[in-house]
Amino acid sequence: MFRFFETRVNPYPQGEPTTPPRKLAAFLYHYSRPLLPWLLLMSALTAAISVLEITFFNFMGQLVDWMGATDRAAFFDVHGRALAGMAVLVLVAFPLVVLGQSLIMHQTIFGNYPMIARWLSHRYLLRQSLAFFQDEFAGRISQKVMQNALAVREAVTKLLDVFVYVIVYFTGTMLLVGSADPWLMLPLGLWLLGYLAILVQFVPRLQKVAMAQADARALMTGRIVDSYTNIQTIKLFAHTDREQDYARDAMDGFMQTVHRQMRLVTLLTFTLHTLNALLLAGIGGISVWAWQQSAISLGSIAVAIALVMRIRSMSQWILWEVAGLFENIGTVQDGIGTIAQPLAIADARGAGELTVERGEIRFEQLQFHYGREAKVIDDLSLTIRPGEKVGIVGRSGAGKSTLVNLLLRFYDLEGGRILIDGQDISRVTQESLRRNIGMVTQDTSLLHRSIRDNIRYGRPDADESAVIEAAQRAHADGFIRTLADPKGRTGYDTQVGERGVKLSGGQRQRVAIARVLLKDAPILVLDEATSALDSEVEAAIQEQLYTLMEGKTVIAIAHRLSTIAVLDRLVVMDEGRIIETGSHEELLERDGLYAALWRRQSGGFIGVELEEV
Numbered sequence: 001m002f003r004f005f006e007t008r009v010n011p012y013p014q015g016e017p018t019t020p021p022r023k024l025a026a027f028l029y030h031y032s033r034p035l036l037p038w039l040l041l042m043s044a045l046t047a048a049i050s051v052l053e054i055t056f057f058n059f060m061g062q063l064v065d066w067m068g069a070t071d072r073a074a075f076f077d078v079h080g081r082a083l084a085g086m087a088v089l090v091l092v093a094f095p096l097v098v099l100g101q102s103l104i105m106h107q108t109i110f111g112n113y114p115m116i117a118r119w120l121s122h123r124y125l126l127r128q129s130l131a132f133f134q135d136e137f138a139g140r141i142s143q144k145v146m147q148n149a150l151a152v153r154e155a156v157t158k159l160l161d162v163f164v165y166v167i168v169y170f171t172g173t174m175l176l177v178g179s180a181d182p183w184l185m186l187p188l189g190l191w192l193l194g195y196l197a198i199l200v201q202f203v204p205r206l207q208k209v210a211m212a213q214a215d216a217r218a219l220m221t222g223r224i225v226d227s228y229t230n231i232q233t234i235k236l237f238a239h240t241d242r243e244q245d246y247a248r249d250a251m252d253g254f255m256q257t258v259h260r261q262m263r264l265v266t267l268l269t270f271t272l273h274t275l276n277a278l279l280l281a282g283i284g285g286i287s288v289w290a291w292q293q294s295a296i297s298l299g300s301i302a303v304a305i306a307l308v309m310r311i312r313s314m315s316q317w318i319l320w321e322v323a324g325l326f327e328n329i330g331t332v333q334d335g336i337g338t339i340a341q342p343l344a345i346a347d348a349r350g351a352g353e354l355t356v357e358r359g360e361i362r363f364e365q366l367q368f369h370y371g372r373e374a375k376v377i378d379d380l381s382l383t384i385r386p387g388e389k390v391g392i393v394g395r396s397g398a399g400k401s402t403l404v405n406l407l408l409r410f411y412d413l414e415g416g417r418i419l420i421d422g423q424d425i426s427r428v429t430q431e432s433l434r435r436n437i438g439m440v441t442q443d444t445s446l447l448h449r450s451i452r453d454n455i456r457y458g459r460p461d462a463d464e465s466a467v468i469e470a471a472q473r474a475h476a477d478g479f480i481r482t483l484a485d486p487k488g489r490t491g492y493d494t495q496v497g498e499r500g501v502k503l504s505g506g507q508r509q510r511v512a513i514a515r516v517l518l519k520d521a522p523i524l525v526l527d528e529a530t531s532a533l534d535s536e537v538e539a540a541i542q543e544q545l546y547t548l549m550e551g552k553t554v555i556a557i558a559h560r561l562s563t564i565a566v567l568d569r570l571v572v573m574d575e576g577r578i579i580e581t582g583s584h585e586e587l588l589e590r591d592g593l594y595a596a597l598w599r600r601q602s603g604g605f606i607g608v609e610l611e612e613v
Contacts, residue, residue: 001103002103002107005103005104005107005108006107006108006111006112008038008108009034009035009038009108009109009112009116010034010112011111011112011115011116011119012115012116012119013034013116013119013120017120017123017124017127018124019124019340019342019343020120020121020124020336020339020340021340022336022340024329024332024333024336027152027332027336027340028152028155028156028332030120031113031116031117031120031149031152032113032152032156034116035108035109035112035113035116038104038108038109039109039156039157039160040160041104042101042104042105042109042157042160042161043160043161043164045097045100045101045104046101046160046161046164046165047164047165047168048097048101049094049097049098049101049165050164050165050168050169050172051168051172052089052093052094052097053169054168054169054172054173055089056086056089056090059086066078066079105157105161109153109157110153110157113152113153113156113157114149114150114152114153115149117148117149117152117153118145118146118149121145121148121149121339122145124339125141125145125339127343127346128341128343128344129343129344129345129410129411130405130410130411131344131410131411132341132344136222136338137219137221137222137223137225137226138222138225138229139221139222139223139224139225139226139229140218140219140221140222140225140338141338142225143217143218143221143222144218144334144335144338144339145335145339147214147217147218147331147335148331148332148334148335148339150328151328151329151331151332151335152328152332154324154325154328155325155328155329155332158321158324158325158328159325162318162321162325163321166318170192173188186282186286187278187279187282187283187286188279188283190278190282191275191276191278191279191282194275194278195272195275198268198271198272198275199322202264202267202268202271202323203322203323203326204326205264206261206264206323206326206327207326207327207329207330208330209257209260209261209264209330210261210326210327210328210329210330210331211330211331211333211334212257212260213254213257213258213261213330214330214331214334214335215334216250216253216254216256216257217254218334219250219253219254220247220250220251220253220254222250223246223247223250224247224250227243227246227247229498268323344412345409345410345411345412345430347429347430348426348427351427351428351429352427352428352429352432353428353429353432354420354423354425354428354429354432354433354435354436355421355423356420356421356436356522356523357421358386358387358421359386359387359420359421359522359523359552359553360383360384360385360386360419360420360421360422360553361382361383361384361407361418361419361420361523361553361555362382362383362384362418362419362420363380363381363382363383363403363407363416363418364381364416364417364418364419365379365380365381365415365416365417366379366380366381366403366406366413366415366416366418367379367413367414367415367416368402368406368411368413368414368415368576369414370402370411375576376399376402376576377399377402377403377406377576378575378576378577379416379577380399380403380416380573380576380577380578381416381578382571382578384553384555385553386553387551387552387553388553388554388568388569389549389553389554389556389567389568389569390554390555390556390567390568390569390570390571391556391557391558391564391565391567391569391570391571392404392555392556392557392570392571392573393557393558393561393564393570393571393572393573393594393597394572394573394574395574395597398573398574398575398576399573399575399576400527400557400573401527401557402576403573404439404525404527404555404557406418407425407437407525407555408433408434408437408439408525409425409426409430409433409434412426413426420433420436420523435521436521436522436523437521437523437524437525438458438516438519438520438521438523438524438525439516439524439525439526439527440509440512440513440516440525440526440527441512441527441528442527442528444500444505444508444509444511444512445500445508446496446500446503446508446511446512447496447500448495448496448497448498448500449495449496450489450492450493450494450495450496451471451480451483451491451492451493451494451496451511452464452467452492452493454496454500454511454515455467455470455471455492455511455514455515455518456518457515458470458514458515458516458517458518458519458520459518459519459520462518466518467492467514467518468492470514470515470517470518471492471510471511471514473514473517473548474510474511474513474514474517475510476507476510476511476513476514479507479510480492480494480511485502496508496511513545516548517548521552522551522552522553523552523553523554523555524548524549524552524553524554524555525554525555525556525557526545526554526555526556526557526558527557528557528558528559554567561597561598565584566584568583569581569582569583570582570583570584570587570594572587572592572593572594572597574593579592579593580592580593580594
C-alpha cells in the first residue's frame with residue numbers, strides 16, 4: 001500500500017529543464033505541476049475531515065439534548081438508528097478519510113515534492129554559465145537549492161491543506177453556533193477581526209525577517225564551506241583566527257535576524273492569548289445570558305463552549321502555520337533570485353550537433369572584454385589548419401586562456417565568430433562542442449570520487465582495460481596502485497577527496513591527462529598541461545602527449561617555451577591581439593617579443609617582470 005502511493009509521482013521529471021518564472025505564484029506552480037492532481041485531492045480530503053469534525057461536534061450537542069429530553073428506557077428505540085449511523089461515521093468513514101489524506105500527503109507528496117524541486121533546480125543550474133558559479137559561493141548556491149525545495153513544498157501544502165481545513169472549520173463553526181443563537185456569532189466575528197488584524201500586523205514583519213534570515217543563513221553556510229574548501233590555504237597562511245572572524249561576522253548577521261524574529265514571536269504570543277481569553281469570556285457570558293432567557297439549550301451551549309475551546313487551541317497553531325507559510329514564501333522569494341536567473345550561455349533555438357571530421361578552427365575578428373572597458377580580445381583573427389599543432393605564447397593577461405574559454409563557449413563573444421569545420425559554435429549545442437574538445441588545464445581539480453571514476457569521466461562507457469591503459473600512458477598507474485583511503489579502498493577505487501586534495505599536484509595532473517587520453521577528442525587544448533609535474537615525469541609524459549597529438553588539431557598554452565617550441569606554429573599574443581606568428585626559428589630570427597621572452601626565461605619560464613619591447 002505504501003509503495004503504491006510512493007510511486008504515483010516520478011520525483012525525477014524528464015525533459016529539458018526550462019528557466020523558472022521569477023513571479024512567486026508562477027514559480028510555485030512551475031515545481032507543483034507534476035503533483036497538481038494529488039495536491040487537489042489532498043485538499044478535498046482535508047475539507048472532508050474538517051466537515052466531519054464539525055458534524056461530530058453538532059451531534060454531541062444533539063446527544064446532550066436527547067439525553068435530557070428522552071426517557072432512558074426508550075432512548076435506544078428512539079435514537080438507536082442515528083447513534084448507529086454516527087458510530088459508522090466515527091469508526092469507519094472518518095478513519096478511512098484520514099488514512100487516504102495521510103497516504104497522499106506523506107507518501108505521495110512529502111518526499112517526492114521537494115525532490116522534484118531539487119532535481120529540476122539542480123539540472124537547470126548545471127546549465128548555467130561558468131561566470132554564474134564564479135560569482136557565488138558554491139555552498140551558498142547549494143544551500144538555496146536545498147532550502148528552496150523544502151520551502152516550495154511547505155508553502156503550497158500549507159495553502160492547500162492547513163488553510164482549507166481552517167476555512168472550512170471556521171465557516172462550519174460560525175454556522176453551527178449561529179444556528180443555536182445568532183448572538184453567539186458576535187464574539188466569534190469580533191475574534192476573527194482581531195485575529196486578522198494580528199495577521200496583518202505580524203505576518204508581513206515575520207516574512208521580511210524570514211527573507212533576511214534565509215539570505216543570512218545562505219551567506220553563513222557559504223563562508224563556512226569556503227573555509228573548509230580552502231583549508232590548506234588557511235593553514236599555509238596561519239589564518240585560523242582570521243577565518244573565525246570571517247565566519248563570525250556572517251553568524252552575527254544571522255543572529256540579528258534570529259533576535260528580531262524572537263521579539264516578534266513574544267509580542268505575537270501575548271497578543272494572541274489575550275484575544276483568545278476575550279473570546280472565551282464573550283462566548284461564556286452570552287451563553288449564560290441566553291440560557292437564562294431560555295433562548296438556548298444546554299446541548300447548544302456545550303457545543304459552543306467545546307468549539308471555542310477547540311478554536312483557542314487551534315488559533316496558535318494556525319498563526320504559526322500562517323507565519324510558517326510566509327516564512328517559506330520569504331525563503332522561496334530569496335531563492336528565486338538565484339535559481340530563476342536566465343541562462344547566460346544558452347543553446348540557440350534548433351541548435352544541432354557539432355561534427356568534427358577535419359578539425360579546422362577559425363577565429364574571425366573576435367571581440368571580448370568580460371564587461372570591462374579595455375578589451376581582453378581585440379579584433380583577433382586566426383586560422384588553425386586541420387591537424388595543425390599551434391602554441392599560444394604571451395605574458396600574463398595577454399588573452400591566451402580567454403581565447404580557449406571562448407573556443408569552449410564558456411563565454412559568448414561580443415563580436416566576430418568561431419568556426420570548427422565551418423560550423424559556427426554558437427549554432428551548435430554546448431554539449432556536442434565540448435565532447436569534441438579535450439582539455440588539460442594548469443589548475444586541475446578532480447571530482448570527489450574514485451580514481452577510476454575520475455579517469456572514466458573522459459569516456460563513461462570505457463571498460464576497465466581502457467581506463468588502466470590511459471593511466472599507464474599518463475604515467476599514473478604506478479602511483480595509483482599504491483593509494484589507499486581511510487575506508488580501506490585501494491588503487492583505482494581510492495577516493496581522491498574534494499577537488500582531489502588527497503593527491504599531489506603532479507598526481508592530479510597525471511590523472512587529468514589520463515582522463516583526456518581516454519576521451520580521445522579530435523581537438524586537444526593544453527593549458528599549462530605539464531606545469532605541475534617534475535622534470536623527469538614531464539619528459540616521460542611529453543612523449544605520450546606528442547603521441548596523443550597525432551591526427552588532432554592542437555592548441556597548447558605554456559609559459560615554459562621549451563615545451564611548445566617543437567610545435568608546427570607559434571602564435572604570440574599581447575593585449576588581446578596577435579602580434580607575431582611563425583615557427584620557433586622564424587620568431588627568433590624576427591627578434592620581436594617572442595625572442596625577448598625566450599632570452600629572459602629563467603629555467604624555461606617566461607619572466608613576470610618582462611619590460612615592453
